[in-house]
Amino acid sequence: MTKSNLLRMDNVGIVVESLDGAISFFTELGLALEGRAIVEGEWAGRVTGLDNQRVEIAMMVTPDGHSRLEISRFLSPPVVADxxxxxxxxxxYLRIMFAVENLDDTLDRLNKFGTQLVGEVVQYEESYRLCYIRGPEGLLIGLAEPLYK
Incomplete structure (x- = not known):
């Protein structure tokens, strides 16, 4: 077996129209805003292939500090697909899945953001209660409450 050079997964990126709205939603879910910045310049365009890009980003971090969500709002060039x-x-890419302590309470708190349950809350064996919701701007979010201790 060959040793992998992989160290970790740093973050998952999503693109939104309202950065403030997405930050509010993911803050309510339990992530913390780690930083916010404008990313632009020749170097950024060389990475993404978008040349003259100007993007406002927010980096959110999970409570354990191990996972990050990079939320981007493109100022230029304009968004081309939805x-x-x-x-x-x-x-x-399908969805982002988060483990939560209390699924019902989490759903109640996120309702103020207009979230919609995609199907229904289900229990998978004795392991999880889980569901998919449409969060801010229709983003697909998975929520799973572990039942084992």
Missing amino acids: HRNAPVNALG
């Missing part, structure tokens, strides 16, 4: 309302069997 996959937010794709069904769960669409090709490409």
Whole structure:
């Protein structure tokens, strides 16, 4: 077996129209704002292939400090595609899944953001209660409450 050079997964990135709205939603979910900045310049365009990009980003971190969510709002160039309302069997990135302590309380707190349950809350064996919701701007979010201790 060959040793991997992989160290960790640093973050998952999403693109939104309202950075403030997304920050508020993910803060209510339990993530903390780690930083906010404008990313632009020749170096950034070389990484993404978008040349003259100007992007406002916010980095959110989970309570354990191990996972990050990079939320981006493109100022230029304009957004060219919208996959937010794709069904769960669409090709490409599907959703972000978060483990929560109390699923019912979490759903109640996120209701003020207009979240919608995609299907229903279900229990998987004696392991999890879980569901999918549409969060800010229709983003697909998975929530799972571990039942084992």
